[in-house]
Every structure is written in structure tokens, then in C-alpha cells.
Amino acid sequence: MGCVKRLRTAPFVGWALFSAAGSVNNPGMKLTKEQLLVNYRKMRMIRSFEEKLNELVNSGRLGGFLHLSIGQEAVAAGVCAHLSERDYVSTTHRGHGHCIAKGVRVKGMMAELFGRSTGLCKGKGGSMHIADMDQGMLGANGIVGAGIPLATGAALTCKLKKTGGVAVAFFGDGASNQGQFHEALNMASNWKLPALYVVENNGWGEFTPTEFVVPVRDIAVRADSYAMRSAIADGNDFFDVYEKAGEAIAAARAGEGPTLLECKTYRYMGHYVGDPLAYRPPGEVDRWKNEHDALTGFESRVKADGVIEDMELRRIDEEVVEELSAAVADAENDPVPAVEALYEDVYAKE
């Protein structure tokens, strides 16, 4: 028999996989103070939003399956910082962060998660199908890998209509093992589509360590099979993601075709809220939280650069908490959909 893989016993330290970890040429300085604050707010909002959801599920106020991306905020923010309304995004079951980073309002998201008629999807989509057409947010997707062809098709539309737009597919390391990943990337490269494929390698595919099911260390190498450009970013370093996504998106807009961008990051929480997490080696989460947290890293960096004062960040933290409290209060008081809504929107017209 060949080698028998063992489940992980030592912590997964994704950021240490870089030959030169993180950003070395200080790309943060390309951002204005205002842009830095906007992106800090997004990352803080993603984290606080999901911490709030965790609390709401654990206290029995929210139902369904929730998959949290706490720890991975820098990927969503760093990529979406380059996007506008004309651009499209598809995401996954772990997609709240991408929605928020793309500009989806948390009020509509919260109402959706509460199953209210005021929710983005009128309470019929929930966490795994949250979508916002106005923001080019093509939806979270409950099927691992299924959003990748959708973004590919949106990129094809951008190309055919010559809108100058791009489409970004966010997905995890698990999805990169799906056939749809291969099919879509092959087509996109062959057709030079304005697309960006962002694989968030968070070290875990559901409950199984990535390296247990993937024989390559870097998922980015798979791009070579499609003669596609690739890059690896430190997914917990906003500035590194920002720079590498920026290059890829600029290339896509310039007609140079798609990129596979692997962001090495980490999922602090379980696969879903309620996951007992018995499978994770001790110390792994703490190591990421203490040594390589996306928000802490961002904060130290901007403070060290002397661009932003601590007080300014704390003010944002407070505003975020207030906005979320208001969103929860509104959602709880909003009406639930009428039972007749069950039959609405099955077809354009009945």
C-alpha cells in the first residue's frame, strides 16, 4: 500500500507556508485613510455580525444551519475593495462575509436570517442562499462548488456585453476538489473571461483537514493545468490580499483572462454553529487568533504606520455594534412572510 495519511495532530499554520510571509512592499500605503477605515469597518462588521449570529443561534433565537467565516474577513474585504456594482460575486454556504464586503446591507441580511418578509430573499433563502441582485451578489450556494460556474457565466456576460465588469467566485479548499471547479476554470481560461477565482484555503474541508484529501500543498498550482495565472496571498493579511486581488482584477478588466488566487486563512469556528469541534488539534485556533488574526494585524499595521488613531477604530467598533443591535431589533419585530408566499416566485407568473 502507498502512504496512509494520518489526521492532523499538529496545528495548521497556513501563513507559515509562505517563503516570504505577508506583504513586504507595504502596499497599504496605496490606500487612503478613508479607504482604510472603510475596509476596517467591513472586516469588523463581518466579525461582529457573525459573532452576533453565533450568540443568536446558541440562545435559540435563530434556526437553520449557519456557517461562520470568522477569521477569514481579510479575504472578503481585500478582494471586494476592488469591486463595484457592475461586478458580480458568487459565494458559498460560508458567505456572510462576502455579502457584507460586496456592499450588501446587514439589515436586510439579518431580516433574512430571521426568516422575515423584509429579508433580502423575503425569508425564503436564509443563510445558505442569501443574495442581493442590486449588489451583483449572485447568492450564497448550499452546494459546494456550484457557485463557480455561475460566476463564470456572469463573467461571460461581462465579456459579451463589454461592460468592463468582472465576476469573482469565492469558494473554499473543499470546492476545489469538485468537478465544477475544473470545468469552470478550464472554460474561463480558454475563453479569457474577466473572472477571479478566490479559493479560501482555511485548512478544513467541513470536518477533514485539507491535506488529508488534497495531495498538493498549494491549491494555486492547479491553475497551471488551465494555463491560468495564479497567486497565493496571506489570507489573514488584508494588504496582501488587497494587492494580489488588485493585480488579478486589473488583469481581468484588461482582457488578460482569469486568475486563481489562493488565500491561506483559517476558520476559527466549526463547520457550522453547534459543531462540537472535537476533531481539531489543541492549540490550533489559539495560535491563529494570537499570532495571525486578520483584524489585529490590520490594526497594528495602520497604527504603526501612524495613519489611524486607536480612537477612530474604537468608534467604528461601537458603530458596528449599534448597527447590528438595531438590525436584530428590527428583524425580530418585522413580519414573517404570509403562508401564501410559499407559492410566490416559483415561476415568474403563475
Place this chain on the structure above:
Amino acid sequence: MSETRRITYRDAIREALSEALTKDERVFLMGEDVGRYGGAYACSKGLLEEFGEERIRDTPLSESGFTGAGIGAALAGMRPIIEVMTVNFSLLCLDQIVNNAATLRHMSGGQFSVPVVIRMATGAGRQLAAQHSHSLENWYAHVPGLRVLAPATVVDARGMLWSALECPDPVIIFEHAMLYNEEGDIASEGPWTADIDHAAVRRDGDDATLITYGGSLPKTLAAANSLAEDGISCDVIDLRSLRPLDRERIVASVVKTHRAVIVDEGWKTGSLAGEVSAQITESAFFDLDAPVERVCTAEAPIPYAQHLELAALPSEEKIVAAVRKALRI
């Protein structure tokens, strides 16, 4: 009477594709071998030269990928026509069709339309054996959110595509492979749109109702002709739309004839014929003078040897026998 011309089912589809590409710049055709080769069933021959490779797009053999991309393009505002070579290969994109195309409108609370048309060949009859002979229309007709069409005539093949493109919902069009060479008369001048909401009565009769669709229509009409020679007259209903089903027209006919025979190339267990039978039982039970009969494909994979394949499939003889059984003669 207005002028008509005689064309094949294949030509009807090609004309319909050409017309759609001409009328609406959002329309494009995407699938395996649709461009340079002209389509596995030659339905798109010549279109690449006419419309160029951006709009007649050859894809890799990646059903899930290009069907998903078609759905994504539809979400972003295009009107893609996806050609999946046959229903057999559509199992590779079942996820995209069922989990994405069918659900996106509803689960987004009506934010998204998915105006994609997915065409595919279906059915047996050419000794292609099990993996190339399936009739799985019913699998798709099971799913709310999809519309499923089965043009059985040249006129419907010519008209249904544009009607499907005008529909904001995902539409699957099943073209029975044995129909491509069938000839029929169509009006010389358009418009050639077709009713995609209702069944059509293809023959009038009083003694029994024969209900069928797609590739089984010619066999069913042949059976009705043969029965007519013996003085038995049948209503022949061509369902045309498999989802939604035209319950009203089915029931009206059964109320008139009191007997129903359903002809369906799918396997009998869990078939569309089963659904039609259930609707008749629900809506016309007390009008029936005999149990509903079903002529379906034998419950086995379709075999290669010609006599075995023929033995597996519905045939004129089997339909005649089922009608006689229903009439107890």
C-alpha cells in the same frame, strides 16, 4: 389557406435558432460541438458562419460547467440557449439545473430570473444501448421552478424555442432523437411562436383517450389510425408541456371518452404516465369505464440488440393492444 412549406424537425430547430439569434442580441448558443461541427444532430449547422464564435460557442465536454455558466449568464442578463447533447449526459449537470436554475427565483425572494433555455435530445430507437437511450423527461418535470417542453411536431419544434426564450423561467426542451428527420408542413411566413402552456388534441375521437408526448406521438397516431380502421375512434392528446401539465384538457377528453391510455417512453415506475394517471384518477374517477392503461418502456436498461430494443419500447402494436384492453374487445 395560407402557404406552407415542408421541412424537417431538424430544419425547424435550426430556423428557430437562427431567428432567435437574429431577433435578440442577448441570445447565444453554447454546447458541445455546436459551432464548427454544427451540432451532434446538425441543428446548428451554418450558424457559426452566420453569427460568429462569440454567439455560437463550442464548449469543452463539461456539462456541469457550461450549463452552470449558462445559468450564470442568464442571471446577469443574457438569454442563453444551452445545448446538452443528450438527456443521458444531462445527469452531469443535474445539480446546476435542479439546485440552481430551478430554485434561484424562489430562494432569492423573486430577485433573480433565470431565463435560460436548455435543449437536449432524448429517447431510444437507434441501437445506442443503455447509456445513450434514456427518457428522463419526468425527472425534470418533477421539479417546481422548471418548465419542461417536448415538441413532437415540426410546427412545435419551430415555434417553441422563441416562446421558451420569452419565458423568464428556465425551460428545458426535449427533442426526441427519432424526430429529427421527420417532415412536416409549417406556415411559409411567421410568426412561428407556439403555445407552451397547453396540450394539443392531435386527433378527435370518442372511444378512448390516448395521451402522449414527444417521440411517442407518431407511434400513438399510427395506433389510432389502425384502430380507426376497425371502427374505434380515439382522441389523441399531445401533452407538449410536461410541466406544467394541462390537466384540464386531459380531463375534458377522459370525461368524453371514459377510457384513457397513456403512452410514455419513460419506465413505468415513477413515470410521467403515472402522474397523468393520478391526475385522471383525482379529477375524473367517476367518469372512467375502465382502469387507466399505461404503455411504457420495459423496466430494464435499454438493450443494444435491435429486437430487444424494440421489445423494450412502446410500439404501435402495444398501444393498440392497450386500447383494446381498455375497451374489453
